[in-house]
Amino acid sequence: MDxxxxxxxxxxxxxxxxxxxxxxxxxxxxxxxxxxxTRVTLLALAGVGLNLALGLxxxxxxxxxxxxxxxxxxxxxxxxxxxxxxxxLLGLPGTDQMIVIWVVAMVLAGLLAAVIGALSLRxxxxxFIMITLAFAQMLYYFMLSWPxxxxxxxLPIFLRNGIxxxxxxxxxxxxxxSYGVLLAxxxxxxxxxxxxxxxxxxxxRQNPDRAAAVGIAPFGVKLAAFAASGMITGxxxxxxxxxNGFVSPAMMAWQTSGELIVICILGGVGRLFGPVAGxxxxxxxxxxxxxxTQHWQxxxxxxxxxxxxxxxxxxxxxxxxxxxxx
Amino acid sequence: xxxxxxxxxxxxxxQFGLMLFLMAAGLTLVFGVMGLINLAHGSLYMIxxxxxxxxxxxxxxxxxxxxxGLAAAAAAGAIIEVVVIRRLYARDHLDQVxxxxxxxxxxxxxxxxxxxxxxxxxxxxxLLNGTVSLxxxxxxxxxxxxxxVGLLTALGLWLLIARTRLGIRIxxxxxxxxxxxxxxxxxxxxxxxxxxxxAALAGMAGALVGAIQSVQVGMGEPVLILAFVVIVxxxxxxxxxAMVGALLVGVIDTMGRFLLPRAFGLFLDPSQAMDxxxxxxxxxxxxxxxxxxxxxxxxxxxxxG
Amino acid sequence: xxxxxxxxxGVSKSFGALAAADNVALTLMPGEIHALIGxxxxxxxxxxxxxxxxxxxxxxxxRFAGRDITGLSVARRARLGLGRTFQVSSLIPEYTxxxxxxxxxQARQGHPYRFVRPVxxxxxxxxxxxxxxxxxxxxxxxxVPSETLSHGERRLLELAVALALAPKxxxxxxxxxxxxxDGARTLTAFLDGLRAEAPILLVEHDMDAVFALxxxxxxxASGQVIATGTVDEIRADPQVRRAYxxxxxxA
Numbered sequence: 001m002d003x004x005x006x007x008x009x010x011x012x013x014x015x016x017x018x019x020x021x022x023x024x025x026x027x028x029x030x031x032x033x034x035x036x037x038t039r040v041t042l043l044a045l046a047g048v049g050l051n052l053a054l055g056l057x058x059x060x061x062x063x064x065x066x067x068x069x070x071x072x073x074x075x076x077x078x079x080x081x082x083x084x085x086x087x088x089l090l091g092l093p094g095t096d097q098m099i100v101i102w103v104v105a106m107v108l109a110g111l112l113a114a115v116i117g118a119l120s121l122r123x124x125x126x127x128f129i130m131i132t133l134a135f136a137q138m139l140y141y142f143m144l145s146w147p148x149x150x151x152x153x154x155l156p157i158f159l160r161n162g163i164x165x166x167x168x169x170x171x172x173x174x175x176x177x178s179y180g181v182l183l184a185x186x187x188x189x190x191x192x193x194x195x196x197x198x199x200x201x202x203x204x205r206q207n208p209d210r211a212a213a214v215g216i217a218p219f220g221v222k223l224a225a226f227a228a229s230g231m232i233t234g235x236x237x238x239x240x241x242x243x244n245g246f247v248s249p250a251m252m253a254w255q256t257s258g259e260l261i262v263i264c265i266l267g268g269v270g271r272l273f274g275p276v277a278g279x280x281x282x283x284x285x286x287x288x289x290x291x292x293t294q295h296w297q298x299x300x301x302x303x304x305x306x307x308x309x310x311x312x313x314x315x316x317x318x319x320x321x322x323x324x325x326x
Numbered sequence: 327x328x329x330x331x332x333x334x335x336x337x338x339x340x341q342f343g344l345m346l347f348l349m350a351a352g353l354t355l356v357f358g359v360m361g362l363i364n365l366a367h368g369s370l371y372m373i374x375x376x377x378x379x380x381x382x383x384x385x386x387x388x389x390x391x392x393x394x395g396l397a398a399a400a401a402a403g404a405i406i407e408v409v410v411i412r413r414l415y416a417r418d419h420l421d422q423v424x425x426x427x428x429x430x431x432x433x434x435x436x437x438x439x440x441x442x443x444x445x446x447x448x449x450x451x452x453l454l455n456g457t458v459s460l461x462x463x464x465x466x467x468x469x470x471x472x473x474x475v476g477l478l479t480a481l482g483l484w485l486l487i488a489r490t491r492l493g494i495r496i497x498x499x500x501x502x503x504x505x506x507x508x509x510x511x512x513x514x515x516x517x518x519x520x521x522x523x524x525a526a527l528a529g530m531a532g533a534l535v536g537a538i539q540s541v542q543v544g545m546g547e548p549v550l551i552l553a554f555v556v557i558v559x560x561x562x563x564x565x566x567x568a569m570v571g572a573l574l575v576g577v578i579d580t581m582g583r584f585l586l587p588r589a590f591g592l593f594l595d596p597s598q599a600m601d602x603x604x605x606x607x608x609x610x611x612x613x614x615x616x617x618x619x620x621x622x623x624x625x626x627x628x629x630x631g
Numbered sequence: 632x633x634x635x636x637x638x639x640x641g642v643s644k645s646f647g648a649l650a651a652a653d654n655v656a657l658t659l660m661p662g663e664i665h666a667l668i669g670x671x672x673x674x675x676x677x678x679x680x681x682x683x684x685x686x687x688x689x690x691x692x693x694r695f696a697g698r699d700i701t702g703l704s705v706a707r708r709a710r711l712g713l714g715r716t717f718q719v720s721s722l723i724p725e726y727t728x729x730x731x732x733x734x735x736x737q738a739r740q741g742h743p744y745r746f747v748r749p750v751x752x753x754x755x756x757x758x759x760x761x762x763x764x765x766x767x768x769x770x771x772x773x774x775v776p777s778e779t780l781s782h783g784e785r786r787l788l789e790l791a792v793a794l795a796l797a798p799k800x801x802x803x804x805x806x807x808x809x810x811x812x813d814g815a816r817t818l819t820a821f822l823d824g825l826r827a828e829a830p831i832l833l834v835e836h837d838m839d840a841v842f843a844l845x846x847x848x849x850x851x852a853s854g855q856v857i858a859t860g861t862v863d864e865i866r867a868d869p870q871v872r873r874a875y876x877x878x879x880x881x882a
Binding site: 191192194195196197198199200201202203206207209210211212213214215216217218220221224 | 704705706707709710715717721722723724725726730733734735737738739743744745746747748749750751753792796
């Protein structure tokens with residue numbers, strides 16, 4: 001099918017372009033752009049998580065900042081205790097090992113998403129949007145008013161957490177780690193979408209009554225997808241905190257949730273590489289227009305409004321045409 | 327802890343709740359009649375506050391500022407409805423969320439461009455400055471006036487919806503959109519009016535609250551999200567639910583922040599009690615929301631059965 | 632006498648003051664086509680919703696395949712073998728005809744929590760799905776998204792999806808609706824053969840089809856079953872003529 005091939009081409013261009021950008025930056029000795037590419041990669045990763053719930057499952061979560069921020073705080077808090085040599089909880093020590101942090105971040109974010117999902121999925125539509133937003137705001141205010149880990153000042157990560165055999169302080173190494181995780185998440189997304197689970201999930205998004213009538217109970221499938229979605233976004237948060245060397249309640253703020261949705265939409269909702277395209281557009285927009293005017297968000301708002309009103313398929317939709325399930 | 331302090335906090339909670347009601351009423355009307363989720367409702371609150379602060383500063387009159395803020399928010403609402411919102415009624419919720427999120431970005435930056443990046447301050451009008459004795463407590467006259475205004479507005483809104491032709495059309499719109507078209511009501515105009523009415527309520531809340539908080543970009547969204555909590559608790563599309571939900575949220579939030587640190591102080595050392603109490607208090611209303619969701623997923627007063 | 636496959640006893644459901652189902656008793660026996668007729672607003676849709684599990688009755692029990700299903704969800708009932716079609720075609724719009732059938736097949740084979748193997752290359756789904764499409768005459772339309780199928784094709788696809796569940800009973804909600812005379816004739820012949828596979832509870836306005844197919848007919852009026860019997864008995868029943876067939880001739 002022609003459209004399918006065109007989308008595959010776009011995906012390859014995006015994957016290779018994202019890899020090539022920091023290489024070029026290194027070649028011309030501009031390490032800032034390596035870090036910028038890492039930022040795109042990690043926002044894309046967070047977007048892949050949201051895309052699972054939003055794109056495949058049709059669950060409009062306006063609260064994914066909660067999982068993103070939770071992942072960030074896992075990285076920050078574990079590193080904080082490892083740095084100070086104090087136990088985290090019940091004698092358990094902190095750690096400065098990224099892989100341990102990722103596992104903890106994914107487990108906790110998955111659990112949080114399962115709880116919030118189980119409550120929010122009792123409703124649908126506009127209620128679901130407001131409730132996910134409200135629960136994320138609850139976590140935001142909790143971190144803001146709980147002073148143990150910095151409260152509104154946030155928590156610095158003095159030494160970036162490590163992985164044996166890699167020097168995570170080098171921008172290129174950090175990029176490679178992030179890029180590898182993103183590719184793994186994309187592979188997971190593609191696998192889930194193609195499997196029976198994905199078939200059920202996408203069917204439920206389009207017609208929950210029909211799915212139930214053939215014997216697929218919507219609630220459990222949606223909840224599983226929502227929890228997995230939170231896990232991936234939580235993992236992205238842990239990496240982002242390490243990249244920034246800092247975590248603060250702002251990671252959990254509603255603007256972050258909005259940005260994650262924007263990333264999914266700008267690229268093309270439900271598309272495998274949609275979040276990659278969306279993150280690249282958003283960061284590119286911020287970098288280019290942010291350099292020209294401090295009011296760049298005004299233009300972002302206008303572009304977004306135009307996309308919503310007139311270009312529903314996002315970037316990949318514009319180029320590859322409508323999505324099909326053959 | 328004295329009784330007078332307790333009563334004062336309770337009144338603060340009621341006052342806060344009534345301001346939330348002004349926000350939630352507009353949101354729930356717009357949802358009930360047009361089926362639209364409007365994230366930019368907080369921006370209208372902000373516009374009301376900014377215009378009120380600036381006009382009050384120019385003319386030296388809070389009251390003229392208030393009228394201007396209300397009018398500006400209503401006008402902004404009408405313009406936004408005609409230019410953008412109108413195209414969203416037939417769209418799904420995701421599009422509505424995105425487009426109104428985009429509106430937040432545009433309006434926030436717009437306000438920053440017009441009014442500058444710094445917070446503005448609006449002082450309480452002389453007439454309402456000072457305190458008034460309520461027997462057990464000396465209470466801020468201005469806050470007491472806010473309670474009065476909130477109650478009067480609620481009453482006015484109820485009369486409007488229950489007793490006027492506009493209200494009949496609004497109620498008809500909530501139950502059956504095709505029917506009111508068949509009745510020959512100009513739906514487009516009705517929608518614009520309803521949206522502007524909601525905007526005016528939000529602008530009024532912003533202007534009134536502006537005198538006890540700083541007026542700044544981003545002031546609307548935290549209130550907007552609280553108004554969402556109010557609607558989830560009260561039941562979407564229901565004015566009565568908005569009122570009950572708003573009072574619950576206002577009072578529980580205020581009293582929680584006041585009482586919880588003190589309660590923990592009974593068995594924890596003071597600084598720890600403050601920390602734990604404050605952190606838990608910030609979550610109280612969301613826990614309330616979760617409970618309502620478990621027990622009554624459609625809210626306490628679901629509209630339309 | 633054999634056990635009924637589906638049995639409703641004392642089933643009632645009210646919406647406010649309106650009794651949409653009032654103490655309904657109904658059975659579906661093995662091998663039969665049992666038609667449910669009645670004027671608009673008689674409560675046929677409510678009854679279908681109660682049987683499929685979309686609504687829960689206020690009173691009464693529904694038994695299916697030897698067990699009480701009164702409190703079960705739509706999905707559970709479907710997995711127990713209740714295969715239904717919708718009055719207005721209700722398919723997965725972006726999925727091709729083939730994938731619509733595959734979805735039903737995968738649900739019948741077990742839970743949806745399988746995360747690895749791609750369905751597109753799953754012979755246990757694609758093979759039977761192609762067969763079922765061929766059986767309803769849609770072999771050439773397998774790759775077409777269901778939203779772009781014609782109305783008649785969607786009705787047939789609904790049937791293929793129901794067949795994919797290999798149900799113990801079919802619940803068909805106006806399968807003839809919107810079909811031309813030719814389409815209705817073909818479908819009538821198809822349903823005639825289908826009863827050997829599993830009994831059919833048929834809600835239908837097309838009286839030619841009902842009289843051609845039904846072993847038994849139940850007449851619903853104001854939420855009550857006012858008569859049950861063979862086609863001839865129903866035709867002769869004065870109460871039915873008054874309540875329903877008199878209107879029916881005008882329509």
